[in-house]
Amino acid sequence: MTTTSVQCCAPIAVEPIDEVAAAELAVLLKAVADPVRLRLLSMIGSHSAGEVCVCDLTSAFNLTAPTISHHLKVLRTAGLIECERRGTWVYYWIVPQAVARLGTLFTPLAQPATV
Amino acid sequence: MTTTSVQCCAPIAVEPIDEVAAAELAVLLKAVADPVRLRLLSMIGSHSAGEVCVCDLTSAFNLTAPTISHHLKVLRTAGLIECERRGTWVYYWIVPQAVARLGTLFTPLAQPATV
DNA sequence: CCACTGGTTTGATATGCATCAAATTAAAAT
DNA sequence: ATTTTAATTTGATGCATATCAAACCAGTGG
Numbered sequence: 091m092t093t094t095s096v097q098c099c100a101p102i103a104v105e106p107i108d109e110v111a112a113a114e115l116a117v118l119l120k121a122v123a124d125p126v127r128l129r130l131l132s133m134i135g136s137h138s139a140g141e142v143c144v145c146d147l148t149s150a151f152n153l154t155a156p157t158i159s160h161h162l163k164v165l166r167t168a169g170l171i172e173c174e175r176r177g178t179w180v181y182y183w184i185v186p187q188a189v190a191r192l193g194t195l196f197t198p199l200a201q202p203a204t205v
Numbered sequence: 206m207t208t209t210s211v212q213c214c215a216p217i218a219v220e221p222i223d224e225v226a227a228a229e230l231a232v233l234l235k236a237v238a239d240p241v242r243l244r245l246l247s248m249i250g251s252h253s254a255g256e257v258c259v260c261d262l263t264s265a266f267n268l269t270a271p272t273i274s275h276h277l278k279v280l281r282t283a284g285l286i287e288c289e290r291r292g293t294w295v296y297y298w299i300v301p302q303a304v305a306r307l308g309t310l311f312t313p314l315a316q317p318a319t320v
Numbered sequence: 321c322c323a324c325t326g327g328t329t330t331g332a333t334a335t336g337c338a339t340c341a342a343a344t345t346a347a348a349a350t
Numbered sequence: 351a352t353t354t355t356a357a358t359t360t361g362a363t364g365c366a367t368a369t370c371a372a373a374c375c376a377g378t379g380g
Contacts, residue, residue: 123234193312
């Protein structure tokens, strides 16, 4: 498949989402609903090399290494990023499909049919 | 400025967002990072009449009225919905601009320039 | 004026979670 | 092997928050 459709689920405004879908989405949104994780995702996503070493991420915050590691794990568990160890260092990169799902959720609400 | 551009902030992937922006965005995202609030927002946003009475919202959940009221207040404080009292009942509707901001945050991450 | 219905506010509780220190794993270097 | 550096895991702590019961506010109708 060439398109690998990002539109896997109906956006929020088309019809009321059910409990199960809401619970799943909430997990995904909780992952990004934190200032540190937002910055991490932003730093990883905007990096020109496409991937970032953990050491560079840790040094950019006024937080301990375990804390950054914890936040990276949350993002990874949510499927938003992936990582690989190469020698001593660990590198992280974005999973575009997962992030795109977040974007498609709310856009239809911007142009309500009735307004 | 006449456009009242929905694109008030740069998306996450263009450049690393700073601490202040991340904190503000996290507040907005926390508001929707809850299954009940997601369903509320979805119910309000997808309603054909454009607005929904609180009574209809409360009856759709297995939760008490104060809890629903609490969640509505969180969404309202975040600027995602507004309400008005008409007689005995209170009606809620979506604020499209605020919701649109959520959508524009993540979409650029879907097509990373390096991939 | 007094009840009744719809919603919100307040206070209390219990769970969740962000953070750090200490311990642990992994690879490199000496 | 031992040491050193990078990163994660574990355990503990303190704060945030989802929920409910009770009290309260706002209309409506006897």
